Amino acid sequence: MLKRYLVSVLVVFLLWSALDFVIHSVILGAEYQATAALWRPFEQMKLGLTYLSTLIAAGAFAGIYMLLVSPKSVKAGIVFGLLIGLFSGVPMSLGSYSVMPITVSIAGVWFLGMMIETILAGLCVAAILKDNK
DSSP states (O other): OHHHHHHHHHHHHHHHHHHHHIIIIIISHHHHHHTGGGSOOGGGOOHHHHHHHHHHHHHHHHHHHHHHOOSOOHHHHHHHHHHHHHHHHHIIIIIHHHHSOOOHHHHHHHHHHHHHHHHHHHHHHHHHSOOOO
16 A cells, blocks of 8 residues: 555646646746746745645545545545545635735635645545445
């Protein structure tokens, strides 16, 4: 089970890293440039910490699923991803929008992106950590 757990962590990390690139560079790149005063300049960003936090979150996501979800199935993975997405996406988007001068579209894309990322991650961990029968 440890090997499958580590594989699921790696898969979720790679999935989230790729989707984060699409969300933040491709979809929101122009909006971030338009609101540049809110963000660190690119050369001052701590991207290593970003990847570390993504790896830790992927480990926690897969670990919680592995230890607490039973039975492990595609449906359980989707529901798990949906709930984790709501748990993290609402405060990240709505909470940030309530205290930061970000645009509604940034907050909305953050929320939708989080939902897509966590549901897909739920599908991945469900497939990798499925119960052996």
